[in-house]
Amino acid sequence: MAVTDEAIEKIKGMIVSGALRPGDRLPKESELAADLGLSRNSLREAVRALSLIRILDVRQGDGTYVTSLDPQLLLEAMSFVVDFHRDDTVLEFLAVRRILEPAATAMAALRISEQQLDALTAQLDKLGEAPSVEDLVACDLEFHRGIVQSSGNSVLCSLLDGLSGPTTRARIWRGLTQEDAVGRTLREHRAILAALRDRDAEAARSWATVHIASVEQWLRSTL
Amino acid sequence: MAVTDEAIEKIKGMIVSGALRPGDRLPKESELAADLGLSRNSLREAVRALSLIRILDVRQGDGTYVTSLDPQLLLEAMSFVVDFHRDDTVLEFLAVRRILEPAATAMAALRISEQQLDALTAQLDKLGEAPSVEDLVACDLEFHRGIVQSSGNSVLCSLLDGLSGPTTRARIWRGLTQEDAVGRTLREHRAILAALRDRDAEAARSWATVHIASVEQWLRSTL
DNA sequence: TGACGTGATACGTCGGAGGTCTTAAGCGAC
DNA sequence: GTCGCTTAAGACCTCCGACGTATCACGTCA
Incomplete structure (x- = not known):
């Protein structure tokens, strides 16, 4: 050696x-x-x-x-690694995210504070009805990050943060090419938020699944 | 810079x-x-x-x-990172694994080949009734890896491989061997395998959840 | 034709010399 | 006495040139 x-x-x-x-x-x-x-x-x-x-x-x-050796810090290096993957493996990353994100959203439904709920609401309101694609993607990333942080598991949070890299790229692509994607995303975000407010873990999980599956389905049909 | x-x-x-x-x-x-x-x-x-x-x-x-830039290769580096985490974050890693592994096992139930099923069976048979701790740990790792590989998602496989790092696993098992965990683990492995043979994704998912939750519960009670 | 040796090539390691940045002590003005 | 500037020490940053070691390809010889 x-x-x-x-x-x-x-x-x-x-x-x-x-x-x-x-x-x-x-x-x-x-x-x-x-x-x-x-x-x-x-x-x-x-x-x-x-x-x-x-x-x-x-x-x-x-x-x-x-360093602090926080899971967040160390797994942050993963996003560096994920950047190297080409589009042909994006589907596999998305499949993993489809498993983790609904679970994280369900966990968040049981733990999220009123304050965080209000913050998420304000964030969605600020975006308006017809945002630019860049704003939408940035907001989307922030929205999901906020929810996952409320799951209370920092490892899970960092992992999803890293996995969201390729997904983000795909979503930009989608937003540019698919007409109704913007409105649909906004509606799904509202639905997820409503489920969180209701402390309805199963509804939150289902909406999160639908949200990601719609991206996955579109991606699968175009690749 | x-x-x-x-x-x-x-x-x-x-x-x-x-x-x-x-x-x-x-x-x-x-x-x-x-x-x-x-x-x-x-x-x-x-x-x-x-x-x-x-x-x-x-x-x-x-x-x-x-390099080939395979997800497997790149995420392999994650196990290096996981090694740095202390006991207080093991629970968070385990929680993520509790999400991923049942999902992977369910996916495997729909795709696993007869050949792979036979290989898993042979592997469990070879271990016998009262294996040594080292053999059990090695077998456990191999058993789960074989199942997850059958999920068909290499990213998922590599991720779980990293999360189930030898370090984490060894630490857990060291203390776990004092209890009746050995026999219980063997029985649960048999149950998971049976569910896979039946192509029963939900049963496979549930057994996998139970399998990990039992470890998690034990760990939570002792830390 | 095949095995062997040899040279070219490329990475591995080392020691030393300046350069740049951060920190903290020293010093003077208010 | 406190604040701000100057200065010097410490630590990392970059570079250079040299030599060691492993690999591969080519040519030689049996």
């Missing part, structure tokens, strides 16, 4: 074992390199790799720190 | 735009560094980072290649 890969494993080990805790500062590059028995250049490769996936936070002029 | 980060973005852009396709070979380090306008050392940091998340495949003495 290359010395850089060894260094990655060793740093990982230090964190997993608890020798390095979230927020801790690492020894400076030259010291850490000496400790691990490799050159500063090779160590930097290891640190850079761990930095890309948000394990380490490198601050020039200051030092290198272990 | 640092030159290395720029290089990461540029290489990512070349792949996403299609200038570099899966399997393609990159220019050699010195040339690529010159093209992107940075030193070979800094470029290597970028390549190493992309290599960690399985975007690039570096072969000493040969060259650097774009």
Whole structure:
């Protein structure tokens, strides 16, 4: 195994074992390199790799720190990965989202606060009747994120956040080509919100399923 | 933005735009560094980072290649990330798995082949009545992986693979073996398999839910 | 024709030299 | 005494050049 890969494993080990805790500062590059028995250049490769996936936070002029290791932060790296997938795998991502999002919406129906409900309502009202496609997509993303956050599971939230990347692309495409998609999306959002207000988990789940399935169906028919 | 980060973005852009396709070979380090306008050392940091998340495949003495970019390969990097999470977030990961795995099992019930069913049966038979903990854990992992693969969704499969990481699984099982969990697990596996044979998606989904919920319940009571 | 050796090629590792940014201590003015 | 600026130290950023090591392809020889 290359010395850089060894260094990655060793740093990982230090964190997993608890020798390095979230927020801790690492020894400076030259010291850490000496400790691990490799050159500063090779160590930097290891640190850079761990930095890309948000394990380490490198601050020039200051030092290198272990991040909070929040699920949100680490899974955020997933969206970077998802970007590499081409359209032919979008359907598979969408299928996973079709499983997770209704479940998250149902969970949210039992936990969401009145305050959050009002915020979602205001958000939908602000958009108006005939928004631009860009505004609609941005709003859609925000709407679903708000709901999923209310599910109370940060892992689930981050996962869906990452999965929404390709879906978003598809939805832009759809909005540009399918005439009634805008109005339909707005109506479905209202329906989901109403189900949440009613604390009706099953209705919320069903509307979320319908919402995603409509995108999926359209995508399947055009690919 | 640092030159290395720029290089990461540029290489990512070349792949996403299609200038570099899966399997393609990159220019050699010195040339690529010159093209992107940075030193070979800094470029290597970028390549190493992309290599960690399985975007690039570096072969000493040969060259650097774009990987297949299969969802399986890229999401495999997630298990690396999951390893960093502490016990207090295991429940959240388990909750997500509780959503995905029953759905995957239900999907599998409609698609799994007779051949795969026989393979799963043989696998359970081989384990016997009183297996060792190591064998049980390995078998459990393999059993679920086999089912999820039959769902036909590689993204879903990779995702669950990452969530069921060896670390998480091992931690859970370590304490679980004290109870009657072994026999219970074996019985539940048999039940899931029977549902699959009957092509009964709902029964398969329910058994899978029960299977995971029992682990979740135990974990919640002990943490 | 096939096995072997050798050279070319490309990645792996290293040490050192400046450069840039952040932080905090030192210092003077209000 | 407090605030703001200057300055110096510390740490990461980038680069260069050199050498080590693994792989592949070509040519040689049996």
